[in-house]
Amino acid sequence: MPRSIIAGIGKYVPGNVFTNDDMKQFMDTSDEWIQERTGVKERRFANRTGETTATMGIEAAKIAMERAGVTPQDIDFIIFATLSPDYYFPGCGVLVQRAMKMKEIGALDVRNQCSGFLYGLSVGDQFIRSGMYKNILIIGSEKHSFIMDFTTRGRNISVIFGDGAGAVVLQPTEEEGRGMLSTHLHSDGNDAEILAVYNPGTHANYWQKGLADYDDAEIGEMYQSHTMIDKGQNYPVMHGQDVFKKAITKFPEVIMEALEKNSFTPADLRLLVPHQANLRISQYVQQKLKLRDDQVFNNIQKYGNTTAASVPLALCEAWEEGRLKEGDLVCLAAFGSGFTWASALLKW
Ligand SMILES: CC(C)(COP(=O)(O)OP(=O)(O)OC[C@H]1O[C@@H](n2cnc3c(N)ncnc32)[C@H](O)[C@@H]1OP(=O)(O)O)[C@@H](O)C(=O)NCCC(=O)NCCS
16 A cells, blocks of 8 residues: 655745734734743734735645646645635635646545644545545645734734645655654544634524624524624634643644554654644643654744644745655644644654
């Protein structure tokens, strides 16, 4: 059975840099608060009308495909992970297929937020192992700046997140000592409302009271109402401390699961590339697994948390900086809204 390798990887970040001091023009915050709690120094925000989640993904994909030595015509499946799609539906995958003039191949959108890219990677890996596809394009991309509350009310969220994209091309290999060893996927929906965008949606307060206020409950009035907009109920919600507590348990757990499954220990890792949720979370995980600084890659300082884009964006940058050599043992791990969490262990 073939294993999958990342044959090419690319990233794209928008040109607009917003420092922590720049965020003060929108809300009551400070560089000190943001850096101390999250490690973020600056983030990128997409051009307001000139780029979208799909177009940023396409830019990253072009680089990944060029590095893999393939053209859009060679791609036989697209997986697109995002929580900030261009349209509520259809997904971004079909926009990539159209814009890149690909064949009438399958396009799958993944809605698993911070672990979306790793869920996508796992799905792609199964298709490669089964022999069904030979060139799978997997993209993680986010345009968070369009969906966040840029007033003081939303500052606990909006200072953490940034825009960007990452992409990989997965291909089969028979080469010894290379490729994906295993992937591990988990979820626990008990805390689904702790990190979420509730509206617009069809929930009608079924799962939890008070998530949306309706002007009246008539058909056609409940998807989005003026009251919901006036109260800011269409913005993301995050109970930060609850997310933090769960993340620091599940990150080490899912990394150890991947290592143990393949009879490795943390000391064997060349590089851990964790989802860039918060620098404090990455530091906690590093400490818990007793990893040296050179075994963990972080770039949240420059880009903020880019959700589905974060793992491929960090992996790409690590590779571009020469931190990865053929055959190196690499662990990718993510945790986020849902809650969902995941890991992948591979020999680069
Ligand atoms: C979000 C997070 C940084 C907030 O830190 P915290 O220590 O939990 O802070 P709190 O939410 O308790 O707020 C503490 C105070 O800071 C204030 N505050 C919140 N955001 C602020 C900001 N951007 N600037 C200044 N002050 C802010 C709060 O209003 C609160 O003020 P109060 O004490 O007067 O009420 C932290 O909880 C966290 O990192 N959680 C994990 C989030 C995460 O990783 N999310 C991504 C998951 S994929």
